[in-house]
Protein backbone atom coordinates (compact mmCIF):
# COMPACT_ATOMS: atom_id res chain seq x y z
CA UNK A 18 0.00 0.00 0.00
CA UNK A 19 2.79 2.34 0.99
CA UNK A 20 4.61 1.39 -2.24
CA UNK A 21 1.48 2.33 -4.21
CA UNK A 22 1.30 5.63 -2.39
CA UNK A 23 4.88 6.36 -3.27
CA UNK A 24 4.26 5.41 -6.87
CA UNK A 25 1.37 7.86 -6.82
CA UNK A 26 3.69 10.51 -5.48
CA UNK A 27 6.25 9.77 -8.16
CA UNK A 28 3.62 10.04 -10.89
CA UNK A 29 2.40 13.27 -9.32
CA UNK A 30 5.95 14.55 -9.13
CA UNK A 31 6.68 13.73 -12.73
CA UNK A 32 3.41 15.20 -13.95
CA UNK A 33 4.19 18.34 -11.98
CA UNK A 34 7.54 18.48 -13.71
CA UNK A 35 5.94 17.95 -17.12
CA UNK A 36 3.23 20.49 -16.43
CA UNK A 37 5.75 23.09 -15.34
CA UNK A 38 7.89 22.53 -18.40
CA UNK A 39 4.89 22.81 -20.67
CA UNK A 40 3.68 25.93 -18.91
CA UNK A 41 6.85 27.92 -18.73
CA UNK A 42 9.52 26.70 -21.05
CA UNK A 43 10.71 28.48 -24.11
CA UNK A 44 10.91 25.00 -25.55
CA UNK A 45 7.20 25.09 -26.23
CA UNK A 46 7.54 28.40 -28.04
CA UNK A 47 10.35 27.04 -30.10
CA UNK A 48 8.28 24.00 -31.09
CA UNK A 49 5.35 26.24 -31.97
CA UNK A 50 7.43 28.42 -34.20
CA UNK A 51 8.94 25.35 -35.77
CA UNK A 52 12.47 26.18 -34.63
CA UNK A 53 13.01 22.60 -33.55
CA UNK A 54 16.65 22.42 -34.52
CA UNK A 55 17.68 25.33 -32.28
CA UNK A 56 15.63 23.83 -29.53
CA UNK A 57 17.40 20.49 -29.61
CA UNK A 58 20.90 21.72 -30.20
CA UNK A 59 21.02 24.45 -27.60
CA UNK A 60 18.69 24.73 -24.67
CA UNK A 61 17.49 21.15 -24.36
CA UNK A 62 20.93 19.66 -24.56
CA UNK A 63 22.28 22.05 -21.95
CA UNK A 64 19.18 21.62 -19.86
CA UNK A 65 19.48 17.83 -19.83
CA UNK A 66 23.05 18.14 -18.59
CA UNK A 67 21.82 20.57 -15.92
CA UNK A 68 19.00 18.25 -14.94
CA UNK A 69 21.20 15.17 -14.54
CA UNK A 70 23.52 17.32 -12.48
CA UNK A 71 20.78 18.57 -10.20
CA UNK A 72 19.17 15.14 -9.82
CA UNK A 73 22.52 13.94 -8.57
CA UNK A 74 23.48 11.67 -11.46
CA UNK A 75 26.52 13.79 -12.22
CA UNK A 76 28.37 15.89 -9.73
CA UNK A 77 30.14 18.70 -11.60
CA UNK A 78 33.86 19.17 -11.20
CA UNK A 79 35.04 18.86 -7.64
CA UNK A 80 37.47 21.62 -6.82
CA UNK A 81 40.48 20.20 -5.04
CA UNK A 82 41.96 22.57 -2.48
CA UNK A 83 45.28 21.17 -1.38
CA UNK A 84 46.89 22.53 1.76
CA UNK A 85 48.46 25.02 1.85
CA UNK A 86 46.19 26.64 -0.71
CA UNK A 87 48.07 27.36 -3.94
CA UNK A 88 47.59 30.77 -5.48
CA UNK A 89 47.98 29.71 -9.07
CA UNK A 90 44.65 31.41 -9.62
CA UNK A 91 46.06 34.95 -9.36
CA UNK A 92 46.39 36.64 -12.73
CA UNK A 93 48.64 39.71 -13.01
CA UNK A 94 47.86 42.37 -15.57
CA UNK A 95 50.51 44.36 -17.38
CA UNK A 96 50.06 48.01 -18.26
CA UNK A 97 48.99 46.97 -21.73
CA UNK A 98 45.67 45.93 -20.17
CA UNK A 99 44.91 43.05 -22.48
CA UNK A 100 47.87 40.92 -21.46
CA UNK A 101 47.99 38.93 -18.28
CA UNK A 102 50.64 36.90 -16.57
CA UNK A 103 50.65 34.30 -13.86
CA UNK A 104 54.37 34.06 -13.23
CA UNK A 105 55.52 33.16 -9.76
CA UNK A 106 57.85 35.27 -7.63
CA UNK A 107 60.95 33.25 -8.50
CA UNK A 108 59.97 33.30 -12.12
CA UNK A 109 59.79 37.07 -12.55
CA UNK A 110 60.51 38.42 -15.97
CA UNK A 111 59.77 35.19 -17.77
CA UNK A 112 57.61 35.11 -20.86
CA UNK A 113 53.95 36.03 -20.47
CA UNK A 114 51.75 32.99 -20.36
CA UNK A 115 49.09 33.58 -23.00
CA UNK A 116 47.02 30.73 -21.65
CA UNK A 117 46.55 32.78 -18.51
CA UNK A 118 44.46 35.36 -20.29
CA UNK A 119 41.02 35.54 -18.76
CA UNK A 120 38.69 33.12 -20.41
CA UNK A 121 41.33 30.53 -21.08
CA UNK A 122 42.73 27.74 -19.01
CA UNK A 123 45.66 28.77 -16.91
CA UNK A 124 48.70 26.66 -16.37
CA UNK A 125 49.33 26.53 -12.64
CA UNK A 126 52.37 27.96 -10.98
CA UNK A 127 53.72 28.01 -7.49
CA UNK A 128 52.45 29.15 -4.13
CA UNK A 129 54.83 32.11 -4.26
CA UNK A 130 52.64 34.10 -6.61
CA UNK A 131 50.32 34.53 -3.66
CA UNK A 132 53.07 36.27 -1.76
CA UNK A 133 53.39 38.82 -4.52
CA UNK A 134 49.78 39.73 -4.04
CA UNK A 135 50.29 40.11 -0.31
CA UNK A 136 53.42 42.14 -0.90
CA UNK A 137 51.61 44.55 -3.17
CA UNK A 138 51.17 47.70 -1.05
CA UNK A 139 49.08 46.35 1.80
CA UNK A 140 46.94 49.09 3.24
CA UNK A 141 45.57 48.72 6.72
CA UNK A 142 41.95 49.58 5.98
CA UNK A 143 41.03 51.05 9.31
CA UNK A 144 44.00 53.34 9.66
CA UNK A 145 45.13 53.84 6.10
CA UNK A 146 48.67 52.89 7.20
CA UNK A 147 50.78 49.97 6.09
CA UNK A 148 50.43 47.01 8.38
CA UNK A 149 52.33 43.92 9.40
CA UNK A 150 50.97 40.44 9.86
CA UNK A 151 51.32 38.76 13.22
CA UNK A 152 51.56 35.02 12.77
CA UNK A 153 49.26 32.66 14.60
CA UNK A 154 51.54 30.53 16.64
CA UNK A 155 49.33 28.80 19.12
CA UNK A 156 45.94 27.20 19.02
CA UNK A 157 44.67 29.61 21.63
CA UNK A 158 42.53 31.87 19.50
CA UNK A 159 42.53 34.70 21.96
CA UNK A 160 46.23 35.12 21.17
CA UNK A 161 45.79 35.32 17.45
CA UNK A 162 45.91 38.42 15.33
CA UNK A 163 45.75 38.56 11.59
CA UNK A 164 45.40 41.41 9.18
CA UNK A 165 45.38 39.59 5.88
CA UNK A 166 41.72 38.86 5.40
CA UNK A 167 41.57 36.93 8.67
CA UNK A 168 42.82 33.90 6.78
CA UNK A 169 45.17 32.55 9.43
CA UNK A 170 42.81 33.15 12.31
CA UNK A 171 40.00 31.60 10.30
CA UNK A 172 42.15 28.56 9.59
CA UNK A 173 43.05 28.27 13.26
CA UNK A 174 39.42 28.64 14.27
CA UNK A 175 38.48 25.91 11.81
CA UNK A 176 41.18 23.68 13.26
CA UNK A 177 39.97 24.33 16.80
CA UNK A 178 36.34 23.60 15.94
CA UNK A 179 36.34 21.01 13.15
CA UNK A 180 33.28 21.31 10.95
CA UNK A 181 31.97 18.92 8.33
CA UNK A 182 32.69 21.07 5.31
CA UNK A 183 31.59 20.57 1.75
CA UNK A 184 34.16 21.06 -0.97
CA UNK A 185 32.95 23.75 -3.35
CA UNK A 186 32.32 22.51 -6.85
CA UNK A 187 32.86 24.40 -10.05
CA UNK A 188 29.54 24.40 -11.85
CA UNK A 189 27.95 26.73 -14.33
CA UNK A 190 25.12 28.83 -12.94
CA UNK A 191 21.88 27.95 -14.75
CA UNK A 192 21.27 31.46 -16.03
CA UNK A 193 18.26 31.25 -18.36
CA UNK A 194 14.66 30.79 -17.17
CA UNK A 195 14.57 27.49 -19.05
CA UNK A 196 17.75 26.05 -17.55
CA UNK A 197 16.60 27.09 -14.06
CA UNK A 198 13.23 25.49 -14.64
CA UNK A 199 14.93 22.28 -15.73
CA UNK A 200 17.07 22.49 -12.60
CA UNK A 201 13.96 22.56 -10.39
CA UNK A 202 12.23 19.90 -12.45
CA UNK A 203 15.32 17.71 -12.12
CA UNK A 204 15.38 18.27 -8.40
CA UNK A 205 11.69 17.36 -8.12
CA UNK A 206 12.24 14.17 -10.10
CA UNK A 207 15.35 13.38 -8.06
CA UNK A 208 13.44 13.78 -4.80
CA UNK A 209 10.61 11.59 -6.08
CA UNK A 210 13.15 8.94 -7.14
CA UNK A 211 14.87 9.14 -3.75
CA UNK A 212 11.50 8.66 -2.05
CA UNK A 213 10.83 5.51 -4.09
CA UNK A 214 14.27 4.15 -3.23
CA UNK A 215 13.76 4.82 0.46
CA UNK A 216 10.27 3.23 0.43
CA UNK A 217 11.62 0.13 -1.30
CA UNK A 218 14.45 -0.09 1.24
CA UNK A 219 11.96 0.14 4.08
CA UNK A 220 9.75 -2.54 2.53
CA UNK A 221 12.71 -4.89 2.36
CA UNK A 222 14.67 -3.97 5.53
CA UNK A 223 12.11 -2.12 7.68
CA UNK A 224 12.54 1.36 9.21
CA UNK A 225 15.84 2.02 10.94
CA UNK A 226 15.50 2.52 14.70
CA UNK A 227 18.02 5.37 14.57
CA UNK A 228 15.71 7.50 12.44
CA UNK A 229 13.93 10.31 14.23
CA UNK A 230 10.15 10.42 14.40
CA UNK A 231 9.55 12.57 11.36
CA UNK A 232 11.93 10.87 8.98
CA UNK A 233 10.64 7.48 10.12
CA UNK A 234 7.14 8.53 9.05
CA UNK A 235 8.03 10.08 5.71
CA UNK A 236 10.33 8.29 3.28
CA UNK A 237 10.80 11.67 1.62
CA UNK A 238 12.94 12.81 4.55
CA UNK A 239 15.78 10.38 3.88
CA UNK A 240 19.38 11.53 4.32
CA UNK A 241 19.95 11.09 0.60
CA UNK A 242 16.99 13.30 -0.32
CA UNK A 243 18.04 15.97 2.15
CA UNK A 244 21.52 15.96 0.68
CA UNK A 245 20.10 16.02 -2.84
CA UNK A 246 18.10 19.13 -1.96
CA UNK A 247 21.08 20.93 -0.42
CA UNK A 248 23.44 20.17 -3.32
CA UNK A 249 20.84 21.26 -5.87
CA UNK A 250 20.34 24.59 -4.07
CA UNK A 251 24.10 25.18 -4.01
CA UNK A 252 24.18 24.59 -7.72
CA UNK A 253 21.12 26.74 -8.53
CA UNK A 254 22.30 29.65 -6.35
CA UNK A 255 20.21 32.85 -6.36
CA UNK A 256 16.83 33.06 -4.67
CA UNK A 257 16.57 29.27 -4.37
CA UNK A 258 19.75 29.08 -2.29
CA UNK A 259 18.78 32.13 -0.24
CA UNK A 260 15.52 30.44 0.76
CA UNK A 261 17.48 27.29 1.62
CA UNK A 262 19.74 29.41 3.83
CA UNK A 263 16.71 31.00 5.50
CA UNK A 264 15.26 27.54 6.20
CA UNK A 265 18.62 26.31 7.49
CA UNK A 266 18.58 28.75 10.41
CA UNK A 267 15.10 27.71 11.57
CA UNK A 268 14.36 25.61 14.58
CA UNK A 269 13.74 21.85 14.54
CA UNK A 270 10.13 22.55 15.48
CA UNK A 271 9.73 24.17 12.05
CA UNK A 272 11.99 22.19 9.74
CA UNK A 273 12.60 18.44 10.20
CA UNK A 274 15.98 17.54 11.70
CA UNK A 275 17.41 15.61 8.70
CA UNK A 276 16.61 18.50 6.40
CA UNK A 277 18.22 20.95 8.83
CA UNK A 278 21.33 18.78 9.01
CA UNK A 279 21.63 18.68 5.22
CA UNK A 280 20.89 22.38 4.87
CA UNK A 281 23.96 23.07 6.98
CA UNK A 282 25.74 22.60 3.66
CA UNK A 283 23.94 25.56 2.08
CA UNK A 284 25.20 27.92 4.76
CA UNK A 285 28.79 27.03 3.91
CA UNK A 286 28.51 28.64 0.50
CA UNK A 287 27.50 27.98 -3.05
CA UNK A 288 29.15 26.28 -5.98
CA UNK A 289 31.65 28.32 -7.94
CA UNK A 290 31.21 29.78 -11.44
CA UNK A 291 33.62 28.47 -14.06
CA UNK A 292 36.17 31.01 -15.22
CA UNK A 293 34.60 31.53 -18.67
CA UNK A 294 31.23 32.41 -17.10
CA UNK A 295 32.87 34.76 -14.61
CA UNK A 296 34.69 36.54 -17.45
CA UNK A 297 31.43 36.86 -19.35
CA UNK A 298 29.86 38.72 -16.43
CA UNK A 299 32.91 40.96 -15.94
CA UNK A 300 33.09 41.82 -19.64
CA UNK A 301 29.38 42.58 -19.83
CA UNK A 302 29.31 44.66 -16.64
CA UNK A 303 32.63 46.51 -16.69
CA UNK A 304 33.52 46.42 -20.38
CA UNK A 305 36.08 44.15 -22.05
CA UNK A 306 38.98 46.31 -20.79
CA UNK A 307 38.19 45.75 -17.09
CA UNK A 308 41.69 44.34 -16.52
CA UNK A 309 43.16 47.76 -17.30
CA UNK A 310 41.90 48.98 -13.93
CA UNK A 311 43.63 46.19 -12.02
CA UNK A 312 47.12 45.01 -11.22
CA UNK A 313 45.96 41.52 -10.37
CA UNK A 314 42.82 39.42 -10.01
CA UNK A 315 42.47 36.18 -8.07
CA UNK A 316 40.25 33.75 -9.95
CA UNK A 317 39.87 31.61 -6.84
CA UNK A 318 36.88 33.16 -5.04
CA UNK A 319 37.31 34.06 -1.38
CA UNK A 320 33.58 33.44 -0.91
CA UNK A 321 30.73 32.02 -2.96
CA UNK A 322 27.57 33.53 -1.51
CA UNK A 323 23.98 33.09 -2.58
CA UNK A 324 23.75 35.74 -5.28
CA UNK A 325 27.36 36.40 -6.11
CA UNK A 326 30.93 35.29 -5.56
CA UNK A 327 33.72 37.43 -4.14
CA UNK A 328 37.26 37.71 -5.53
CA UNK A 329 40.37 39.45 -4.31
CA UNK A 330 42.03 41.90 -6.65
CA UNK A 331 44.51 44.78 -6.50
CA UNK A 332 43.65 48.04 -8.25
CA UNK A 333 46.08 50.02 -10.37
CA UNK A 334 46.70 52.40 -7.45
CA UNK A 335 47.59 49.50 -5.15
CA UNK A 336 44.42 49.11 -3.11
CA UNK A 337 43.50 45.54 -2.19
CA UNK A 338 39.85 45.08 -3.03
CA UNK A 339 37.03 42.54 -2.83
CA UNK A 340 35.04 42.23 -6.05
CA UNK A 341 31.55 40.83 -5.59
CA UNK A 342 30.39 39.45 -8.92
CA UNK A 343 26.75 38.50 -9.32
CA UNK A 344 25.80 35.14 -10.82
CA UNK A 345 24.21 35.68 -14.24
CA UNK A 346 20.44 35.38 -14.45
CA UNK A 347 19.71 35.32 -10.71
CA UNK A 348 18.24 38.84 -10.63
CA UNK A 349 15.75 37.99 -13.35
CA UNK A 350 14.71 34.68 -11.86
CA UNK A 351 13.79 35.71 -8.33
CA UNK A 352 10.07 35.42 -8.86
CA UNK A 353 10.16 32.10 -10.75
CA UNK A 354 12.71 30.62 -8.29
CA UNK A 355 10.51 31.49 -5.36
CA UNK A 356 7.49 30.04 -7.10
CA UNK A 357 9.36 26.83 -7.91
CA UNK A 358 10.70 26.44 -4.36
CA UNK A 359 7.17 26.96 -3.08
CA UNK A 360 5.85 24.22 -5.40
CA UNK A 361 8.56 21.89 -4.09
CA UNK A 362 7.86 22.76 -0.45
CA UNK A 363 4.10 22.30 -0.95
CA UNK A 364 4.62 19.04 -2.77
CA UNK A 365 6.91 17.62 -0.11
CA UNK A 366 4.87 18.94 2.85
CA UNK A 367 8.17 20.13 4.23
CA UNK A 368 6.92 23.27 5.89
CA UNK A 369 4.24 23.11 8.58
CA UNK A 370 1.00 24.98 8.08
CA UNK A 371 0.76 28.32 9.85
CA UNK A 372 4.13 29.63 8.75
CA UNK A 373 2.52 32.25 6.51
CA UNK A 374 4.64 30.93 3.67
CA UNK A 375 3.01 33.20 1.09
CA UNK A 376 3.76 36.26 3.16
CA UNK A 377 7.33 35.10 3.84
CA UNK A 378 7.88 34.46 0.13
CA UNK A 379 6.56 37.92 -0.76
CA UNK A 380 8.98 39.54 1.69
CA UNK A 381 11.83 37.35 0.41
CA UNK A 382 11.07 38.50 -3.15
CA UNK A 383 11.24 42.19 -2.23
CA UNK A 384 14.41 41.73 -0.19
CA UNK A 385 16.16 39.75 -2.90
CA UNK A 386 15.30 42.25 -5.63
CA UNK A 387 16.94 44.96 -3.56
CA UNK A 388 19.97 42.80 -2.77
CA UNK A 389 20.57 42.11 -6.46
CA UNK A 390 20.99 45.81 -7.17
CA UNK A 391 24.64 46.46 -6.33
CA UNK A 392 24.32 50.16 -7.21
CA UNK A 393 21.80 50.44 -4.40
CA UNK A 394 24.16 48.51 -2.12
CA UNK A 395 27.03 50.82 -3.08
CA UNK A 396 24.91 53.87 -2.20
CA UNK A 397 23.92 52.30 1.15
CA UNK A 398 27.53 51.43 1.92
CA UNK A 399 28.73 54.98 1.22
CA UNK A 400 26.00 56.31 3.46
CA UNK A 401 27.08 54.01 6.31
CA UNK A 402 30.73 54.86 5.66
CA UNK A 403 29.96 58.56 6.18
CA UNK A 404 27.64 58.06 9.16
CA UNK A 405 30.18 55.89 11.00
CA UNK A 406 33.30 57.80 9.98
CA UNK A 407 33.76 59.22 13.49
CA UNK A 408 32.54 56.17 15.39
CA UNK A 409 35.26 54.39 17.33
CA UNK A 410 35.59 50.65 16.76
CA UNK A 411 33.70 50.45 13.45
CA UNK A 412 34.87 50.69 9.87
CA UNK A 413 32.95 50.57 6.59
CA UNK A 414 35.18 49.88 3.56
CA UNK A 415 35.16 52.40 0.72
CA UNK A 416 33.40 51.66 -2.55
CA UNK A 417 35.50 51.71 -5.72
CA UNK A 418 33.04 53.34 -8.10
CA UNK A 419 34.95 52.95 -11.34
CA UNK A 420 35.08 49.14 -10.94
CA UNK A 421 31.45 48.78 -9.87
CA UNK A 422 28.15 48.37 -11.72
CA UNK A 423 24.67 47.00 -11.11
CA UNK A 424 26.05 43.44 -10.96
CA UNK A 425 29.66 43.99 -9.79
CA UNK A 426 30.54 45.68 -6.52
CA UNK A 427 34.15 46.49 -5.75
CA UNK A 428 35.06 47.58 -2.25
CA UNK A 429 38.22 47.95 -0.20
CA UNK A 430 39.28 44.58 1.23
CA UNK A 431 38.93 44.42 4.99
CA UNK A 432 40.19 41.84 7.44
CA UNK A 433 38.84 40.07 10.46
CA UNK A 434 37.11 36.96 11.71
CA UNK A 435 33.34 36.43 11.40
CA UNK A 436 31.70 37.73 14.55
CA UNK A 437 30.53 34.31 15.83
CA UNK A 438 34.15 33.22 16.12
CA UNK A 439 34.63 35.91 18.77
CA UNK A 440 32.91 33.41 21.09
CA UNK A 441 36.26 31.64 21.17
CA UNK A 442 38.21 34.73 22.27
CA UNK A 443 38.70 35.86 25.86
CA UNK A 444 35.96 37.31 28.08
CA UNK A 445 37.26 40.87 27.88
CA UNK A 446 37.17 40.80 24.08
CA UNK A 447 33.73 39.18 24.09
CA UNK A 448 32.37 41.91 26.37
CA UNK A 449 33.90 44.61 24.20
CA UNK A 450 32.51 43.18 20.96
CA UNK A 451 29.09 42.50 22.54
CA UNK A 452 28.81 46.10 23.73
CA UNK A 453 29.93 47.42 20.39
CA UNK A 454 27.34 45.34 18.52
CA UNK A 455 24.57 46.52 20.80
CA UNK A 456 25.75 50.12 20.42
CA UNK A 457 25.73 49.70 16.64
CA UNK A 458 22.24 48.17 16.60
CA UNK A 459 20.73 50.89 18.76
CA UNK A 460 22.51 53.67 16.90
CA UNK A 461 21.40 52.36 13.51
CA UNK A 462 17.78 52.06 14.56
CA UNK A 463 17.22 54.96 16.94
CA UNK A 464 19.75 57.53 15.69
CA UNK A 465 20.27 56.86 11.98
CA UNK A 466 16.80 55.35 11.36
CA UNK A 467 18.74 53.33 8.78
CA UNK A 468 19.67 49.74 9.45
CA UNK A 469 21.69 46.87 8.02
CA UNK A 470 18.98 44.21 8.25
CA UNK A 471 20.99 41.10 7.26
CA UNK A 472 22.72 40.13 10.50
CA UNK A 473 24.79 37.35 8.92
CA UNK A 474 27.84 36.43 11.09
CA UNK A 475 30.23 37.08 8.20
CA UNK A 476 28.93 40.60 7.63
CA UNK A 477 30.70 41.69 10.82
CA UNK A 478 34.44 40.99 10.62
CA UNK A 479 36.25 41.57 13.90
CA UNK A 480 39.84 42.69 13.56
CA UNK A 481 41.60 42.07 16.86
CA UNK A 482 44.71 44.05 15.82
CA UNK A 483 42.77 47.30 15.59
CA UNK A 484 39.85 46.34 17.88
CA UNK A 485 37.62 47.26 14.97
CA UNK A 486 34.49 45.64 13.63
CA UNK A 487 34.64 45.90 9.85
CA UNK A 488 31.15 46.07 8.40
CA UNK A 489 30.25 44.71 4.97
CA UNK A 490 27.17 43.76 2.89
CA UNK A 491 24.67 46.61 2.86
CA UNK A 492 22.39 45.10 0.22
CA UNK A 493 19.59 44.70 2.76
CA UNK A 494 19.96 48.09 4.44
CA UNK A 495 16.68 49.92 4.87
CA UNK A 496 15.26 53.11 6.22
CA UNK A 497 12.61 53.29 8.95
CA UNK A 498 10.24 56.27 9.39
CA UNK A 499 10.44 58.22 12.65
CA UNK A 500 6.93 57.19 13.70
CA UNK A 501 7.90 53.50 13.45
CA UNK A 502 11.14 54.04 15.35
CA UNK A 503 9.37 55.97 18.12
CA UNK A 504 6.79 53.20 18.55
CA UNK A 505 9.59 50.65 18.52
CA UNK A 506 11.33 52.47 21.38
CA UNK A 507 8.04 52.47 23.33
CA UNK A 508 7.81 48.74 22.65
CA UNK A 509 11.36 48.12 23.97
CA UNK A 510 10.53 50.11 27.13
CA UNK A 511 7.28 48.22 27.66
CA UNK A 512 9.14 44.90 27.25
CA UNK A 513 11.85 45.97 29.69
CA UNK A 514 9.33 47.21 32.27
CA UNK A 515 7.08 44.15 31.88
CA UNK A 516 4.01 46.29 30.95
CA UNK A 517 1.50 43.93 29.33
CA UNK A 518 -1.00 46.44 27.84
CA UNK A 519 1.55 48.74 26.18
CA UNK A 520 3.33 45.65 24.77
CA UNK A 521 0.07 44.57 23.10
CA UNK A 522 -0.79 48.10 21.93
CA UNK A 523 2.66 48.74 20.42
CA UNK A 524 2.74 45.25 18.89
CA UNK A 525 -0.48 46.05 17.04
CA UNK A 526 0.77 49.46 15.92
CA UNK A 527 4.03 47.97 14.67
CA UNK A 528 2.26 45.11 12.89
CA UNK A 529 3.52 42.21 15.04
CA UNK A 530 -0.09 41.46 15.98
CA UNK A 531 -3.29 41.90 13.99
CA UNK A 532 -5.69 42.35 16.93
CA UNK A 533 -7.47 39.09 15.97
CA UNK A 534 -5.32 36.78 18.14
CA UNK A 535 -6.80 34.54 20.80
CA UNK A 536 -5.80 34.68 24.48
CA UNK A 537 -3.25 31.83 24.27
CA UNK A 538 -1.48 33.46 21.38
CA UNK A 539 -1.51 36.87 23.09
CA UNK A 540 -0.08 35.39 26.28
CA UNK A 541 2.74 33.63 24.38
CA UNK A 542 3.51 36.87 22.56
CA UNK A 543 3.62 38.93 25.75
CA UNK A 544 5.85 36.35 27.47
CA UNK A 545 8.22 36.39 24.50
CA UNK A 546 8.30 40.20 24.61
CA UNK A 547 9.19 40.17 28.32
CA UNK A 548 12.03 37.71 27.69
CA UNK A 549 13.43 39.93 24.91
CA UNK A 550 13.18 42.89 27.28
CA UNK A 551 15.25 41.23 30.03
CA UNK A 552 18.68 42.61 29.02
CA UNK A 553 17.18 46.12 29.05
CA UNK A 554 15.33 45.72 32.34
CA UNK A 555 18.14 46.77 34.68
CA UNK A 556 20.89 49.34 34.46
CA UNK A 557 24.41 47.98 33.99
CA UNK A 558 25.55 44.78 32.32
CA UNK A 559 23.46 41.72 31.64
CA UNK A 560 24.85 38.20 31.94
CA UNK A 561 23.58 36.44 28.83
CA UNK A 562 24.69 33.08 30.22
CA UNK A 563 22.13 33.41 33.04
CA UNK A 564 19.25 32.75 30.65
CA UNK A 565 18.91 31.12 27.27
CA UNK A 566 16.90 33.81 25.51
CA UNK A 567 16.77 32.20 22.07
CA UNK A 568 15.71 28.82 23.45
CA UNK A 569 12.97 30.37 25.59
CA UNK A 570 11.59 32.36 22.66
CA UNK A 571 11.74 29.34 20.40
CA UNK A 572 9.74 27.30 22.94
CA UNK A 573 7.03 29.95 22.82
CA UNK A 574 7.27 29.97 19.03
CA UNK A 575 5.70 26.52 18.86
CA UNK A 576 2.62 27.82 20.74
CA UNK A 577 2.47 30.86 18.48
CA UNK A 578 2.57 28.66 15.38
CA UNK A 579 -0.31 26.54 16.67
CA UNK A 580 -2.44 29.61 17.38
Ligand SMILES: Nc1ncnc2c1ncn2[C@@H]1O[C@H](COP(=O)(O)OP(=O)(O)OP(=O)(O)O)[C@@H](O)[C@H]1O
Pocket residue numbers: 319320322323324325327339341414428429430431432471473475476489490491492
Ligand atom coordinates in the same frame (compact mmCIF):
# COMPACT_ATOMS: atom_id res chain seq x y z
N1 LIG B 1 35.19 44.23 1.43
C1 LIG B 1 35.37 42.97 1.83
N2 LIG B 1 36.45 42.64 2.56
C2 LIG B 1 36.64 41.36 2.98
N3 LIG B 1 35.82 40.34 2.69
C3 LIG B 1 34.73 40.61 1.96
C4 LIG B 1 34.43 41.92 1.49
N4 LIG B 1 33.29 41.87 0.80
C5 LIG B 1 32.87 40.59 0.83
N5 LIG B 1 33.74 39.82 1.52
C6 LIG B 1 33.64 38.36 1.77
O1 LIG B 1 32.69 37.81 0.89
C7 LIG B 1 31.59 37.25 1.62
C8 LIG B 1 30.29 37.49 0.86
O2 LIG B 1 30.09 38.89 0.68
P1 LIG B 1 28.68 39.57 0.90
O3 LIG B 1 28.16 39.20 2.25
O4 LIG B 1 28.80 41.01 0.57
O5 LIG B 1 27.87 38.82 -0.23
P2 LIG B 1 26.32 38.50 -0.31
O6 LIG B 1 26.02 37.99 -1.67
O7 LIG B 1 25.55 39.67 0.15
O8 LIG B 1 26.24 37.32 0.72
P3 LIG B 1 25.01 36.75 1.53
O9 LIG B 1 24.56 35.54 0.76
O10 LIG B 1 25.66 36.40 2.82
O11 LIG B 1 23.97 37.83 1.64
C9 LIG B 1 31.66 37.91 2.98
O12 LIG B 1 31.09 37.10 3.97
C10 LIG B 1 33.16 38.07 3.17
O13 LIG B 1 33.74 36.85 3.58
